[in-house]
Amino acid sequence: MAIRFLLAAVATLALTSCGGDGTTPREVRLLAPVGIADDIATFERRTGCRVDFRVYDAGEDISAIAARRNVDVVAGPVAPGEAAHDSVELVRVQLERGLELTIPKELAPAFDRPARPAGVRRTRWAIREDGENEDCAERWLDYATSQ
Numbered sequence: 001m002a003i004r005f006l007l008a009a010v011a012t013l014a015l016t017s018c019g020g021d022g023t024t025p026r027e028v029r030l031l032a033p034v035g036i037a038d039d040i041a042t043f044e045r046r047t048g049c050r051v052d053f054r055v056y057d058a059g060e061d062i063s064a065i066a067a068r069r070n071v072d073v074v075a076g077p078v079a080p081g082e083a084a085h086d087s088v089e090l091v092r093v094q095l096e097r098g099l100e101l102t103i104p105k106e107l108a109p110a111f112d113r114p115a116r117p118a119g120v121r122r123t124r125w126a127i128r129e130d131g132e133n134e135d136c137a138e139r140w141l142d143y144a145t146s147q
Helices: 002-016 040-047 062-069 105-111 134-145
Strands: 027-033 050-056 073-077 086-096 099-104 115-127
Touching: 027 062, 027 115, 027 134, 040 050, 040 134, 050 062, 062 073, 073 134, 086 105, 099 105, 105 115, 115 134
Parallel strands: 027 050, 027 073
Antiparallel strands: 073 115, 086 099, 086 115
């Protein structure tokens, strides 16, 4: 009988510790171009903050996506006079006639096609005022800009 009681108590404790307590999850929602957020798993292990990472394409309206996705931190274009947090060399790869991609140079070998230089993408991380997870957002900013 004592073993059944102990097992029931352990099961109850396990179920109540799996969420449902109404607290805000320790999470940061990121929006960035492809190839910018490295080693997210290490950040999650070190901080306990889960990362929800979304990618945007060049030419998209970053502000609209950030609002729609309710992101906390955005890696956007560098404004004049600002220092970049990240700089990535870009290349253009033609997939078929009339269809061309601009991608980070490091991804080009995956397409097994000739690549032409396409400039450099410079980005800077910024915490959105409308974000909900300020603690994890600040931790991400520290992590991403210290590497």
